[in-house]
Amino acid sequence: MVVSNLSEFAVADLNHDGRPDIVETTTIFSQSTASVGTPRFRIYLCQPDGSFVLAHTYAPYTGTVWEPLAAFGTAGGGATTPLIGDYNGDGNVDIASFQEDSTFGTERKYVQFLMGNGDGSFTPTYTYFYFNRSLPSNAFDVLGLGSSQMVEVDGWMSSFHVIPSQPGPALQMNLVSNPVIGAQGAVHIGLAVPAAAGTSVALTTSDPAISIGSSVSVPQGSLGINVPFQIGSGFNASHVFSVSGTLAGSTATAYGTQALATGRYGVSLGLNLPNQALMPGQTSSDYGVNVASQAGYATTVTLSCQGLPAGTACQFGTTTLSVVAGGAVSTSLFLTTSQSTPLGNYHFSVVATDGAITSTIPAGLNVVPPPSFSFSLAPTGLKTLPNTTVTGTLTLTVVNDRGPFSLTCTGLPAQVTCSLASAALMPGSNSFTIQTNGLAPGNYTFFVTVTDGRNTQSASAQLTVQDFTATISPTDVNLSVGQSTTVNIGVSGVNGFTDPVSLLCIAAPVGTQCTIRPAAVTPTPGSVPATMTILVNSQPAANRIKAKHQPYFGLLILFPLGLVFASAFTPALDGARRYRRRMVLILLATAVSLTLSCGGGTPSGSGGGGGSGGGGTSTTFTLAVQGSADNVTKQLGYVTVTVR
Numbered sequence: 001m002v003v004s005n006l007s008e009f010a011v012a013d014l015n016h017d018g019r020p021d022i023v024e025t026t027t028i029f030s031q032s033t034a035s036v037g038t039p040r041f042r043i044y045l046c047q048p049d050g051s052f053v054l055a056h057t058y059a060p061y062t063g064t065v066w067e068p069l070a071a072f073g074t075a076g077g078g079a080t081t082p083l084i085g086d087y088n089g090d091g092n093v094d095i096a097s098f099q100e101d102s103t104f105g106t107e108r109k110y111v112q113f114l115m116g117n118g119d120g121s122f123t124p125t126y127t128y129f130y131f132n133r134s135l136p137s138n139a140f141d142v143l144g145l146g147s148s149q150m151v152e153v154d155g156w157m158s159s160f161h162v163i164p165s166q167p168g169p170a171l172q173m174n175l176v177s178n179p180v181i182g183a184q185g186a187v188h189i190g191l192a193v194p195a196a197a198g199t200s201v202a203l204t205t206s207d208p209a210i211s212i213g214s215s216v217s218v219p220q221g222s223l224g225i226n227v228p229f230q231i232g233s234g235f236n237a238s239h240v241f242s243v244s245g246t247l248a249g250s251t252a253t254a255y256g257t258q259a260l261a262t263g264r265y266g267v268s269l270g271l272n273l274p275n276q277a278l279m280p281g282q283t284s285s286d287y288g289v290n291v292a293s294q295a296g297y298a299t300t301v302t303l304s305c306q307g308l309p310a311g312t313a314c315q316f317g318t319t320t321l322s323v324v325a326g327g328a329v330s331t332s333l334f335l336t337t338s339q340s341t342p343l344g345n346y347h348f349s350v351v352a353t354d355g356a357i358t359s360t361i362p363a364g365l366n367v368v369p370p371p372s373f374s375f376s377l378a379p380t381g382l383k384t385l386p387n388t389t390v391t392g393t394l395t396l397t398v399v400n401d402r403g404p405f406s407l408t409c410t411g412l413p414a415q416v417t418c419s420l421a422s423a424a425l426m427p428g429s430n431s432f433t434i435q436t437n438g439l440a441p442g443n444y445t446f447f448v449t450v451t452d453g454r455n456t457q458s459a460s461a462q463l464t465v466q467d468f469t470a471t472i473s474p475t476d477v478n479l480s481v482g483q484s485t486t487v488n489i490g491v492s493g494v495n496g497f498t499d500p501v502s503l504l505c506i507a508a509p510v511g512t513q514c515t516i517r518p519a520a521v522t523p524t525p526g527s528v529p530a531t532m533t534i535l536v537n538s539q540p541a542a543n544r545i546k547a548k549h550q551p552y553f554g555l556l557i558l559f560p561l562g563l564v565f566a567s568a569f570t571p572a573l574d575g576a577r578r579y580r581r582r583m584v585l586i587l588l589a590t591a592v593s594l595t596l597s598c599g600g601g602t603p604s605g606s607g608g609g610g611g612s613g614g615g616g617t618s619t620t621f622t623l624a625v626q627g628s629a630d631n632v633t634k635q636l637g638y639v640t641v642t643v644r
Contacts, residue, residue, distance in 0.1 A: 003044055003052045010083045012093045015120040019046035023084055023095055027065045039065045039097050045120045058114060060124035063099025066109055085139035085148030087165045092116035096139075096150075101130075109135070113168075126223050127168040127192045136163055168192055170250035171201060173243065176226055177298050178325070179259035181356040183231045187243045187254050189216065190224040199247070203227065206242040209235035216245075231258055259356040265295035266357035267323055269350060275364035276335070279400070280311075280343075284335040287363060291321050291352055292328035299323055299354040303331070306360075307348035309367060311338035321352075335365060343367050371401035373427075375450050375457060382434060383464045385497075385632045389435045391421065392461070394448065398427045403452050407432060411446035412463065413439060418446075425450065434463060441465045441495040466497035468523050470636035472625060477534065478642045484535040487639055489516065489625060490527035497523060502628040503530055503636075509621050511538035512641070516625070532625065536643050540619045618644040 007026050014021040022044035028037040040059040044052040087094045093116045101108040110130045114122035136150035142162050143149055150163040169192065176186040189201055195218040202215045212229035219225070229243060237258040244253040259265070272288025291301060300322045305314035317332035333350065344367055349360045375396045384390035396405065405425040409418030409432075416439055421431035432448075444463040449456060471490040479485060491501055500522050505514035513535040521528045623639045 002050070008083075012084050014043065014093050014116065015045060016118060017046075019048075021045050021120060022052060025065075025083060025097075028059060037064065038062055039099065041095060041097070041114065041122075043120055043122070055120050056122070058095075058122060058124060060114070060126075061097050061099060061112055063097075063101060063110070063112075066098045066100045085150075086116075086141075086146075087113060087139075087148050088115060088167065089145065089147030089165075090116075090118075092118040094148075095122060123193070125168065125192045126190065127172060128190075129168070131163075134161065134163060169252060171245060171247045171252050173245050173252040173254040175243075175254050175256040178255075179257040179263065179265060179297065179356075180231060181259045181299055181354050183233075184228065185231060185256065186226045186228045187212075187245075188224055188226050189218065189245055189252075191218060191222075191247075194221050194223055195219060201245045201247045204244050205229070206244075207235060207239070209233075210241050210243070212243060259297075259299075259354075261357060263295075263357070265297040267297060267299065267301060267352055267359050268292045268294055269352055269359050269361035271333075271350065271361060271363055274362070275366070277366040277368050278335065278337050279368055279370050280337050280339045280341050282337055284365075287333040287335070287350075288330065289316065289333045289350060290328060290330045291323055293323050293326050296325040297323070297357070298325040298327075299357070301352040301354050301359075303333075304351045304353075305333075305335075305348055306351055307346070308335070308365070309337075309341055309344065309346045311341035312336065312365070312367075313338075337367055341367050343369055368400050371399065371452070372455065373398045373401045373405070373450070373452060373457065375448075375459065377448060377459055377461050380460075381462045381464060383466060384434070384436055385467055385630060386436055386441065386465060387438050388630070388632055389433050390463070391431055391433050394425075394430045394432055394450075396425060396427050396430060396450065401452055405450055405452050408449045409434070409446055410449065412444060415439060416444075416463075418448075436463075436465055439465050441467045443495070464495065467494035468492065468497050468501050468627060468629060469494060470625060470627060471527065472532075472637035472639060475638065476640045476642075478644065479534065479536045480644055481536050481539055484533060487532040487534065489530040489532055489636075491521050491523045491530060491627065491636070492527045493523035493525060496525075497629075499629050504626045504628070505532055506624045506626050507621070508534075508623055509540040509619075511540045512536050512621075512643075514623050532623075532639070534623065534639070534641060536641075540621060540643055618642055 003022065006022070006024055009022050009024040011020045011022055013019060014023070024042040024044065026040045026042065028040050038059060039061055040057065042054055043056040045055045046052055084093050084095055086092060087096065095114040095116070097112045097114065099110060099112065101110060108130060110128045112124070112126060112128065114124050116122055134152050136152045138151040138153070139148045140151060141148055142151060143164060145164070147165050149165060152161040152163065154160060171192065172190045174188055176188055191199070197220045199218045199220070200215050201218060203212050205212055209232035210229055211232065212227065216225060216227050235241070235258065237260050240255055240257055242253050242255045244251060270290040270292070272290070273285055274287065276284045276287070278284055289303065300320055303316050303319050303321065308314060313336045315334045315336065321329045321331060323329055346365045346367065348363055348365060350363055352359045373396060375394055378393045378395065382390045382392050394407070403425075407420055407425050412418060412434070415437040417435045417437065419433060421433055442465055444465070445460060446463060447458050447460050449458045469492055473488050477485050477487070489503065491503070500520050502520045503516040505516050508514040514532065516530055516532045518530055521530055620640060620642045623641060625636045625638070627634060627636045
């Protein structure tokens with residue numbers, strides 16, 4: 001094995017010995033952020049025997065590694081890579097370190113160079129070259145200038161772009177914060193290489209109201225320094241100013257402005273959950289505060305809440321946030337109410353300020369009462385009859401309570417059922433039913449209970465079971481055709497029943513009439529009278545029952561015949577006297593039998609008189625007295641009528 005565990009690499013003669021050497025690029029993984037970290041380069045020099053030796057390792061830069069599309073290749077081959085090339089035209093291979101600027105919210109890619117010394121070693125330089133939107137993938141001397149140019153292939157347009165190389169500046173300058181907040185600012189001076197002893201940079205400003213030292217000395221071995229400056233009261237904040245520095249004939253300039261409250265820059269605020277509802281003593285969900293730079297504004301803001309109701313605390317994940325130019329940061333925000341926080345809907349503001357620029361965003365907090373419910377029954381006294389159903393109304397009122405709600409009834413006898421008329425108990429009006437199922441008249445106190453799974457409420461009610469009855473006299477009547485009679489009816493209420501009762505006579509056969517007057521009565525605890533009149537117009541055709549005499553006639557005929565038969569076996573008696581006595585006895589028995597068989601008696605004891613005369617037919621039928629009240633109909637009694 002020549003070299004083991006190589007990652008991305010390029011091959012070139014780095015020390016002019018005619019042998020190919022290796023440049024390997026790796027990443028120093030960030031343990032703290034668990035992400036891709038800074039770049040590291042390893043230089044393997046080829047030995048005469050064909051082996052490779054790790055000669056140098058470099059990790060000079062702090063940006064996040066960004067690899068171009070083609071990371072492998074050779075300096076002069078077809079599969080080239082921008083990782084290596086002679087970028088300054090001195091005949092030595094240089095290394096390009098591609099990185100991303102993590103201090104900006106938007107994507108900014110740049111390159112820094114390790115300049116080749118021609119012996120396999122390299123000198124890091126620290127000048128930043130930003131690509132903006134370019135993404136080079138190759139490096140060639142396309143223009144024939146004796147140095148490498150980076151090439152970006154535009155696959156969509158079947159074309160390519162050339163990014164030429166040029167000598168880098170000795171220094172670069174930029175404002176530490178722009179716009180400058182308040183009167184105190186700072187400019188950063190960055191060198192291409194670490195400062196040698198006595199490195200001095202001359203400084204000037206574009207406006208006399210901007211005061212800065214005429215020069216600054218960069219400490220030996222340092223790559224840069226921050227130099228403070230003061231903006232005087234005479235500066236026109238609507239103007240742009242500049243700070244320039246000169247080193248060894250190279251000049252760099254940084255431009256800036258002074259922050260204004262009315263400026264078109266600053267920070268914008270956003271909330272993930274801008275409106276929430278809380279009960280007293282609760283903590284909200286995370287409102288989620290987002291702070292974003294506007295127009296390249298970089299600053300550190302302090303966060304606060306304004307306009308919260310009394311007893312409410314505002315807790316940020318952090319109260320200070322540093323925002324880089326073009327970047328965005330976020331933190332959490334929780335509100336906590338106390339038991340004393342008044343109920344109500346409140347509007348408050350989240351405020352971010354750096355002392356010069358203040359941004360606010362409105363938010364909402366609705367302090368609501370805890371979940372609760374109440375209910376009422378109407379009526380609280382339910383009246384019904386045995387074997388009927390009575391309906392009541394339950395009105396449910398809720399406050400921030402989504403249930404689910406359930407209803408139960410307790411205290412009723414076992415055969416009674418109590419249930420909702422609908423599938424679920426909902427806020428508003430609900431019907432419930434009670435089925436008495438033969439419950440005897442009486443007063444029954446019971447309880448209706450409603451629960452939401454957390455709280456339970458109960459209310460008492462009374463079920464009053466009532467009834468109505470009647471007395472009928474007489475219950476048996478005898479009539480002849482053309483006759484009528486009356487029957488007395490007395491209707492009474494049971495357990496306070498006082499609703500009207502309709503009375504009706506039913507089952508009167510053809511040829512008869514039956515009426516009840518009055519047709520309806522209102523019962524009281526005592527008896528309320530009514531009269532039923534029965535009229536027979538003709539002999540009813542239905543239910544006729546004939547009088548039955550034949551069995552008695554046959555028995556009586558057998559009586560004298562038996563005497564004759566008995567006399568035949570009686571020992572003979574002497575004399576005419578005994579013969580005459582026997583004949584008289586036979587004749588008397590026959591006469592009695594004939595008399596009984598032809599008489600008007602009946603087995604029912606109804607007599608032979610009346611309109612039909614002895615020996616006729618009679619019909620018996622039954623009339624029913626029917627009462628109806630509160631959708632309940634029942635038979636109150638019966639009258640048996642016999643028509644002769």
